[in-house]
Amino acid sequence: MEVTTGARTAAAPPSAPDPHGGGRPATARRTRRRRDDSAVAGLFLAPGLLGFLLFIVVPLAGSALISLYEWPLFGTPVFIGLDNYTKLFGDPAFFTALTNTLVFAFVYTALNLALAIAIALWLGTRMKGAGIWRVVFFLPVITPMVANALVWRLMLSDDGVLNSTLGGVGIEGQSWLSDSRFALAAVIAMSVWQSFGYNVVVITAGLTAIPKEILEASRIDGTNPWQRLRYTILPMISPSLFFASTMTMIGAFQVFVQAQVLTQGGPGESTNTLVLYLYRNGFSFDRLGYASAIAWMLFVVVMLVTAVQFAGQRRWVNYDK
Amino acid sequence: MHVRHLTTTVAAVAGLAVTLTACGGGDDSTSTTGGPLQLYTWVSSQSDREQWESFVSEAQKEDPDLDVTIEGPSFADYWTKVKTRLSGDDTPCLLTTQAARAQELSSLLMPLDDLVEKHDFDLSEVDPSMLEGMTVDDSLRAIPYDAEPVVLFYNADAFTAAGLTPPGPEYSRERFLADATALTTDDHKALAVTPGMFIPAAWATAGDASWLNGDGDLDLTNADFVAQLQDYFDLVAVEGIANPPNAADAADVAQQAFTSGDVDMLIEGPWMYGTFDEAADFTLGVTIVPSPSGRPHGMTAGSGFGIAANCDRPDDAFEAIVALTSTGVQESLAASRGIVPARAEALPAWAEGKAPGAADVVTALLGNATAQVTTPTWNQVETLMTQYSVEGYRGQRSAEEILRTIQDSVGG
Amino acid sequence: MTSEALATRRRAHRRRTTLTWLNTAAVAAVALLFTFPFIWMFLTALKPSNEVFSGSALGSEVRWQNFSDAWTLVPFGRFIANGFFVAIAGAALSVVVAVLSAYAFSRLRFRFRDRLFLLYVATLVLPQEVLVVPLFIMMNEAGYVDTYAALIIPFAFTAFGTFLMRQFFLTIPVEYEEAARIDGASRVRTLWSVLLPQLRAPLSVLGVFSFIGYWNSYLWPLIVINTQDKATVPLGLTMFTGEHGTQWNLVMAASTIAVVPSLFIVVLLQRQLMKGVSMGGFGGR
Known part of the structure; x- marks a missing residue:
C-alpha cells in the first residue's frame, strides 16, 4: 500500500478517503513557514509511542535475544549462541x-x-x-x-x-x-x-x-x-x-x-x-x-x-x- | 460518539471491572506464614472443582485446621501453566501431578524424602507402583492418592449375545482377538482406539515392553516396544476390529462409541467406571488389558499431591498432603468420584456398587503393576504420537517408522 | 413511441424482473449453503450427547437444556463477562491511543515525524505471533501473567489504529481547527470538540474492529491466562475438553452462545463494518 506521509491537508474537500488506505496525498501546504510542535507532539505521542516501543519494538529485539538462549518457562536461561x-x-x-x-x-x-x-x-x-x-x-x-x-x-x-x-x-x-x-x-x-x-x-x-x-x-x-x-x-x-x-x-x-x-x-x-x-x-x-x-x-x-x-x-x- | 454515550460506556466498563475483580476469588493476602495453602491443580470444569473441594472437605475431617484454596487451568493446559505459575508471584505451595508427568515437572517438585522421615509418614500402605511413578532421580516428588491400573471395559451383554464367555482377571491376546473378530461385522467394530500414547503404553506394558531403557531414558525404538506398538496398530490396520481414529479426536470419541453400543470394548482408566456405568444401558464388564500370556501386567496411572520447589512452608504443606491423602479421604472419593485409591485398605470403598469381578481385576492388575513412568520430554512424545498414530492405525506408516521419527525429534 | 415498442420494453422489463429474482434465489441458495456450519452448530447444540455424530438434522429429542448445561459445566457466564470487559476496555484504549497519535502525525510538525510514521507503518506487516514469546516473558517478569491488564494492554498499541485514524484526519480540512485555535481553544479542546465530532463514524469503525479483535483473540489468552477466572470466550470454548474428553453437544451450545454477540454486531453495525473494511480497516485476517 502506498503510504501518504504528506503533511497537513489544507483545502482538501471532506470527501471519503481513498478506499485502500493508499490514495493520493493532499499535499497542498497552507503555511510555508517551518513550525516545530515537538513539545506538544511529545505529549500527544507519548502514550502511543511508549506502548509502541514497549510492546512492539522491545519484544521484536527481545525475540532475537531470547533465541540465543536455552530458555525454560521455570528456571534460569542459559546462553547457547546460535545453537537454536x-x-x-x-x-x-x-x-x-x-x-x-x-x-x-x-x-x-x-x-x-x-x-x-x-x-x-x-x-x-x-x-x-x-x-x-x-x-x-x-x-x-x-x-x-x-x-x-x-x-x-x-x-x-x-x-x-x-x-x-x-x-x-x-x-x-x-x-x-x-x-x-x-x-x-x-x-x-x-x-x-x-x-x-x-x-x-x-x-x-x-x-x-x-x-x-x-x-x-x-x-x-x-x-x-x-x-x-x-x-x-x-x-x-x-x-x-x-x-x-x-x-x-x-x-x-x-x-x-x-x-x-x-x-x-x-x-x-x-x-x-x-x-x-x-x-x-x-x-x-x-x-x-x-x-x-x-x-x-x-x-x-x-x-x-x-x-x-x-x-x-x-x-x-x-x-x- | 456522543460524550454522554462515552460516559455511560466508561461507567459500565468500570462497573464490570469492579464486579469481575470482586468475584475473582484472587486471594492476594496470602502471607508467608499461616493463612491458607494454595493448591494449584487442573480445574477443567465444575465437576473438577467439586472433586478438589471434596478432597479438602474430607481432609478437614482429619485435620479441622486445614485451610486450602484451589485454583488452576484446564487439564490440557495444566502441564504448561504450572511452570509459569511457579515463576510468577504469590506462588502456590501444593501442586497436583500425574505419575506420568512427574518427570516433566521434576524441577518444580520438592523432594519429599526428608519430610516423609520427619513426619513419620508410612509409605508401606501406599501402592508401590505409584510410589515408583512419583519417584524422580531417586527421590519421591508426590504422595499419590489414586492408583488406577488401565483396564479393558466391555459390553457384557454383547459378549453373551455372541455366545462368548465374558473375561475376568485373565485375558490372553489370542482369546481377545478371537472374541473381537467374532464381535466385528461389516458395520460394527469390536473396539475403539484413540490417538496418543496412553493406551498403547498400557498395551505395551501388558506385553512386558517399555519405552524406557534401563537408565530411564527414552527408548522408543527398542524391538519389544516397536513390536507391541505394531501389534496394537495392526488391530486396526490388519485385523480391522476397530476404526482408525481422527487426528484431533480426544478420548471422548471412543468413549462415546463404547457407551452408545457402537463398539463393545474399550481400553481406559478404571476411573471411568462410574461414568460408563451411568451412560451405558448394558451390563458393564471389566477385564485386564489383554497380555500374550493372559496373565495381568497392569500399567498404573494416577495422581498425587506434591510441594512446589519454591514453597516456603514445606512442613505445613506436607501436613496438608498427609490429610489430603489419608485413608478416609480416599475412601470417600472412591465412593463419590470413583477414583481407585492408592491405599489398598481403601479399595473396598471403590468395589462397592461395582460389578462383582471389578475389584478382583483391579487387585490382580495392581498385584503386578508398573507405573506409567515417563521422561521430561513426554509432552512432546504425546503430541507427536497424537499426530502420527493416526497414520499408524491406517497402515500408512509402520510403528518402527513412527517411533524412529518421534525418538529423533525428541532426542532423548 | 409505438405501442409495439412499449410492449417489447415491458416484456424486456418483465424478463429482467424474473431474472433478478432467479439470480436472487441462486445467491440465497449459495448463502444458505455457506451458513451451513452455523446451522449445524445450532442443530448439534440441541442433540443428546450420544447422537452428536449422527447425520440427521435433529436428534431423538430437542434438548434446550444443553444451553444451560454448557453455561454451568464451565463458568461460561464469567467467560462472556471477561470477554466483554477485555474487548471494551481494549477497544477504548486502542481508540484513545490511536486518536492521540494520529493527531500528532497529521496535525503537528516535529523532527523525524515522517520517518517515525514510516516505522509505525512498517510494523503493520509484522505478525503478532512473532512477539508472543518475549511479551510473555515480559508479562511474567512484571507479574502480569493471568491478569486482565496482560490481555488488554499489549495489543492496544498496534500501528494499525494510528494508521487508520491518520488517514481519516487527513480528510478533514484544517480550517475548522484553526478557527477554534484562534478563538483560544487548546489543542486537546480542539481535538475533542472540533475534530472528533466529525470523526464519529471512523471512531466507531476502529472501536468495533478492535472489539472484535479482542473478543476473538485466542493465542495470546491461551498463553497468558492461567485460570478460569480470567478466561475469555475462545479460551473457554476449549475448556470443554477436559481430562475425560469432550462433550460435543455442549461445546456446540457454547459456540452458538459465543457466536451470538458477533451476530448482533454484524446486524446492528453492518454499515460501519462494511465502511471500515472498505477503508482498509481491520488489516485482513
Whole structure:
C-alpha cells in the first residue's frame, strides 16, 4: 500500500478517503513557514509511542535475544549462541511446518481472492438485497475462529455430516482430517470459508469505484464479459487486489487456530504450521529460546514474501484512474 | 460518539471491572506464614472443582485446621501453566501431578524424602507402583492418592449375545482377538482406539515392553516396544476390529462409541467406571488389558499431591498432603468420584456398587503393576504420537517408522 | 413511441424482473449453503450427547437444556463477562491511543515525524505471533501473567489504529481547527470538540474492529491466562475438553452462545463494518 506521509491537508474537500488506505496525498501546504510542535507532539505521542516501543519494538529485539538462549518457562536461561538456529536448520519438522505454511499461504490467498472476486462480481449483478448477502458472507469473519473451527471439525470427522451426506448420494466419504492427502486441504477450505467474506467487501469497494461510463464504453466496443473482466475490471481494481492479497497473505502466515483445532497438526506433520510449532515449542515443550528462533524465521519469511509482493506490484497494479 | 454515550460506556466498563475483580476469588493476602495453602491443580470444569473441594472437605475431617484454596487451568493446559505459575508471584505451595508427568515437572517438585522421615509418614500402605511413578532421580516428588491400573471395559451383554464367555482377571491376546473378530461385522467394530500414547503404553506394558531403557531414558525404538506398538496398530490396520481414529479426536470419541453400543470394548482408566456405568444401558464388564500370556501386567496411572520447589512452608504443606491423602479421604472419593485409591485398605470403598469381578481385576492388575513412568520430554512424545498414530492405525506408516521419527525429534 | 415498442420494453422489463429474482434465489441458495456450519452448530447444540455424530438434522429429542448445561459445566457466564470487559476496555484504549497519535502525525510538525510514521507503518506487516514469546516473558517478569491488564494492554498499541485514524484526519480540512485555535481553544479542546465530532463514524469503525479483535483473540489468552477466572470466550470454548474428553453437544451450545454477540454486531453495525473494511480497516485476517 502506498503510504501518504504528506503533511497537513489544507483545502482538501471532506470527501471519503481513498478506499485502500493508499490514495493520493493532499499535499497542498497552507503555511510555508517551518513550525516545530515537538513539545506538544511529545505529549500527544507519548502514550502511543511508549506502548509502541514497549510492546512492539522491545519484544521484536527481545525475540532475537531470547533465541540465543536455552530458555525454560521455570528456571534460569542459559546462553547457547546460535545453537537454536543450528538445531532448527537440522530439524525436519521445522521444514515441514515451513513448507506447509507456505503452501497454505499461497493456496489460501489464491482461493480466497478468486472466490472473493467471483462473489463480489456476482453480488454486483441485478438482485435483491445484495447488501444482506454481503453481510452473510462476512459473518464468519467476525465470529470466534475457535467456534468456527470446532464445528468444522465436527462436520469433517469420519462420521461427520459431510461424509454421511456424501454416503447418502452414493459417494464414499474420506478421512478429511486424518488422511495426510486431505488434511491440509481441509484446513485451507475451512480457512477460506472463514475469511473470504472480508475480501468480498474490500473488492466490492473497489468495484463500486469504477466509473460506470468506462464499463459502458467497453460494452459498446463489443467486448464479452470475460474480456471486460480481464482488461477493464481487474486492472481498475488492482490496487484493491494488491491490498487484499498482501494483507491476506500476511494473515495466512499466522495460521494457528485452524490447525490446532481441526487436526492438531497431524496426521504426521501434514498440517503442522510455523505458529503451531512455535507455540508448542515455547509453551508445551518448554523451549522458549527455540520458539523465538522459529518466530524469527517466521518474521524473515513474512518480510521476504511481502517484499516480493511489493516489488511485483509495479507489473500489475495500476494506480492511475 | 456522543460524550454522554462515552460516559455511560466508561461507567459500565468500570462497573464490570469492579464486579469481575470482586468475584475473582484472587486471594492476594496470602502471607508467608499461616493463612491458607494454595493448591494449584487442573480445574477443567465444575465437576473438577467439586472433586478438589471434596478432597479438602474430607481432609478437614482429619485435620479441622486445614485451610486450602484451589485454583488452576484446564487439564490440557495444566502441564504448561504450572511452570509459569511457579515463576510468577504469590506462588502456590501444593501442586497436583500425574505419575506420568512427574518427570516433566521434576524441577518444580520438592523432594519429599526428608519430610516423609520427619513426619513419620508410612509409605508401606501406599501402592508401590505409584510410589515408583512419583519417584524422580531417586527421590519421591508426590504422595499419590489414586492408583488406577488401565483396564479393558466391555459390553457384557454383547459378549453373551455372541455366545462368548465374558473375561475376568485373565485375558490372553489370542482369546481377545478371537472374541473381537467374532464381535466385528461389516458395520460394527469390536473396539475403539484413540490417538496418543496412553493406551498403547498400557498395551505395551501388558506385553512386558517399555519405552524406557534401563537408565530411564527414552527408548522408543527398542524391538519389544516397536513390536507391541505394531501389534496394537495392526488391530486396526490388519485385523480391522476397530476404526482408525481422527487426528484431533480426544478420548471422548471412543468413549462415546463404547457407551452408545457402537463398539463393545474399550481400553481406559478404571476411573471411568462410574461414568460408563451411568451412560451405558448394558451390563458393564471389566477385564485386564489383554497380555500374550493372559496373565495381568497392569500399567498404573494416577495422581498425587506434591510441594512446589519454591514453597516456603514445606512442613505445613506436607501436613496438608498427609490429610489430603489419608485413608478416609480416599475412601470417600472412591465412593463419590470413583477414583481407585492408592491405599489398598481403601479399595473396598471403590468395589462397592461395582460389578462383582471389578475389584478382583483391579487387585490382580495392581498385584503386578508398573507405573506409567515417563521422561521430561513426554509432552512432546504425546503430541507427536497424537499426530502420527493416526497414520499408524491406517497402515500408512509402520510403528518402527513412527517411533524412529518421534525418538529423533525428541532426542532423548 | 409505438405501442409495439412499449410492449417489447415491458416484456424486456418483465424478463429482467424474473431474472433478478432467479439470480436472487441462486445467491440465497449459495448463502444458505455457506451458513451451513452455523446451522449445524445450532442443530448439534440441541442433540443428546450420544447422537452428536449422527447425520440427521435433529436428534431423538430437542434438548434446550444443553444451553444451560454448557453455561454451568464451565463458568461460561464469567467467560462472556471477561470477554466483554477485555474487548471494551481494549477497544477504548486502542481508540484513545490511536486518536492521540494520529493527531500528532497529521496535525503537528516535529523532527523525524515522517520517518517515525514510516516505522509505525512498517510494523503493520509484522505478525503478532512473532512477539508472543518475549511479551510473555515480559508479562511474567512484571507479574502480569493471568491478569486482565496482560490481555488488554499489549495489543492496544498496534500501528494499525494510528494508521487508520491518520488517514481519516487527513480528510478533514484544517480550517475548522484553526478557527477554534484562534478563538483560544487548546489543542486537546480542539481535538475533542472540533475534530472528533466529525470523526464519529471512523471512531466507531476502529472501536468495533478492535472489539472484535479482542473478543476473538485466542493465542495470546491461551498463553497468558492461567485460570478460569480470567478466561475469555475462545479460551473457554476449549475448556470443554477436559481430562475425560469432550462433550460435543455442549461445546456446540457454547459456540452458538459465543457466536451470538458477533451476530448482533454484524446486524446492528453492518454499515460501519462494511465502511471500515472498505477503508482498509481491520488489516485482513
